[in-house]
Amino acid sequence: xxxxxxxxxxxxxxxxxxxxxxxxxxxxxxxxxxxxxxxxxxxxxxxxxxxxxxxxxxxxxxxxxxxxxxxxxxxxxxxxxxxxxxxxxxxxxxxxxxxxxxxxxxxxxxxxxxxxxxxxxxxxxxxxxxxxxxxxxxxxxxxxxxxxxxxxxxxxxxxxxxxxxxxxxxxxxxxxxxxxxxxxxxxxxxxxxxxxxxxxxxxxxxxxxxxxxxxxxxxxxxxxxxxxxxxxxxxxxxxxxxxxxxxxxxxxxxxxxxxxxxxxxxxxxxxxxxxxxxxxxxxxxxxxxxxxxxxxxxxxxxxxxxxxxxxxxxxxxxxxxxxxxxxxxxxxxxxxxxxxxxxxxxxxxxxxxxxxxxxxxxxxxxxxxxxxxx
Ligand code: ADP
Ligand code: GN1
Ligand code: MG
Numbered sequence: 328x329x330x331x332x333x334x335x336x337x338x339x340x341x342x343x344x345x346x347x348x349x350x351x352x353x354x355x356x357x358x359x360x361x362x363x364x365x366x367x368x369x370x371x372x373x374x375x376x377x378x379x380x381x382x383x384x385x386x387x388x389x390x391x392x393x394x395x396x397x398x399x400x401x402x403x404x405x406x407x408x409x410x411x412x413x414x415x416x417x418x419x420x421x422x423x424x425x426x427x428x429x430x431x432x433x434x435x436x437x438x439x440x441x442x443x444x445x446x447x448x449x450x451x452x453x454x455x456x457x458x459x460x461x462x463x464x465x466x467x468x469x470x471x472x473x474x475x476x477x478x479x480x481x482x483x484x485x486x487x488x489x490x491x492x493x494x495x496x497x498x499x500x501x502x503x504x505x506x507x508x509x510x511x512x513x514x515x516x517x518x519x520x521x522x523x524x525x526x527x528x529x530x531x532x533x534x535x536x537x538x539x540x541x542x543x544x545x546x547x548x549x550x551x552x553x554x555x556x557x558x559x560x561x562x563x564x565x566x567x568x569x570x571x572x573x574x575x576x577x578x579x580x581x582x583x584x585x586x587x588x589x590x591x592x593x594x595x596x597x598x599x600x601x602x603x604x605x606x607x608x609x610x611x612x613x614x615x616x617x618x619x620x621x622x623x624x625x626x627x628x629x630x631x632x633x634x635x636x637x638x639x640x641x642x643x644x645x646x647x648x649x650x651x652x653x654x655x656x657x658x659x660x661x662x663x664x665x666x667x668x669x670x671x672x673x674x675x676x677x678x679x680x681x682x683x684x685x686x687x688x689x690x691x692x693x694x695x696x697x698x699x700x701x
Pocket of ligand 1: 355356357358359360361362363377420421443444445446447449450451553554556568569570
């Protein structure tokens with residue numbers, strides 16, 4: 328085990344094959360797991376790159392993760408040259424290798440780093456503000472899945488095993504409750520009852536996955552709205568980013584997680600519960616964009632469970648935040664004491680709003696998938 332500190336960001340950036348000699352480095356983005364830095368060249372023409380420190384406590388096999396990412400980005404690049412994608416501006420992230428040709432650099436402190444090109448004129452948002460943005464996000468995630476559908480599901484390694492496995496997430500929650508290492512269980516009696524009540528319905532969807540009724544495909548597994556880059560003025564979708572968790576999964580995880588972040592009128596960690604509502608127009612726009620790109624290959628079972636997948640993913644995120652609160656905030660970055668509990672409560676409120684709107688949410692999928700024959 329190495330205990331030395333990491334070198335300065337500037338020196339790490341110099342390990343990668345960027346042509347410029349002088350550049351600035353600034354922290355960037357709002358992710359909960361990795362650390363991102365914007366690298367801007369200081370020459371006449373400004374070029375931007377993103378340097379990321381990969382959290383190796385979360386991603387235990389970084390070389391395997393980077394191998395996945397190499398495979399996925401090459402596959403996407405190849406397909407984008409020939410495929411009939413929705414927009415000629417749609418692109419993929421491009422990794423920049425180190426001077427020795429590797430996709431990552433490991434520093435003297437054991438930290439892992441990677442570099443990618445900054446997609447020009449792009450921006451990402453945490454919260455959706457227009458139905459057009461929701462539609463673009465649907466097209467982007469749908470296209471992403473369509474482009475990956477011929478990559479065999481066993482062609483990639485699991486970067487986090489059992490990531491959206493409900494049985495294992497419930498087990499981790501139970502273990503955290505039993506051990507209660509931070510002495511916080513007493514605060515969350517209401518949330519424990521909330522989880523208990525929903526266990527059967529949530530486990531039933533996971534059971535379908537386990538039994539193979541829902542096919543395994545290559546999926547993204549972290550389809551928050553801020554993982555789509557939009558063109559900064561037109562808001563046309565340009566790229567799906569944050570490919571750390573691209574691995575075998577089911578499309579329901581991607582649809583559901585995207586809906587979780589796209590229909591929410593509040594922030595993911597909103598403390599004022601009345602701000603958390605489901606915007607059905609955003610849901611409809613997202614579903615329309617998504618189904619336009621995926622209806623040709625989704626199975627009837629997948630389509631049937633799309634509406635519920637939003638509840639599944641909102642529940643599992645709330646459960647994971649709550650588990651981390653109990654565990655003493657060991658997984659997600661937090662900005663203040665109780666942040667994970669605040670996030671969990673916001674997700675559970677969002678879930679109850681979705682439960683109230685389940686019928687219209689199902690009807691929208693039904694309407695939009697009418698011409699599907701199987
Ligand atoms: P995290 O895992 O921390 O969420 P991301 O890969 O999503 O990391 O990057 C963090 C932020 O950096 C994104 O939300 C986005 O705004 C920006 N970003 C990431 N990749 C690119 C890229 N290739 N071009 C432009 N911006 C990017
Ligand atoms: C984490 O790194 P970031 O912020 O994109 C998490 C996701 C959660 C998300 C909740 C590897 O994603 O699973 O949905 O926070 N990523 C990992 O905001 O656990
Ligand atoms: Mg991200």
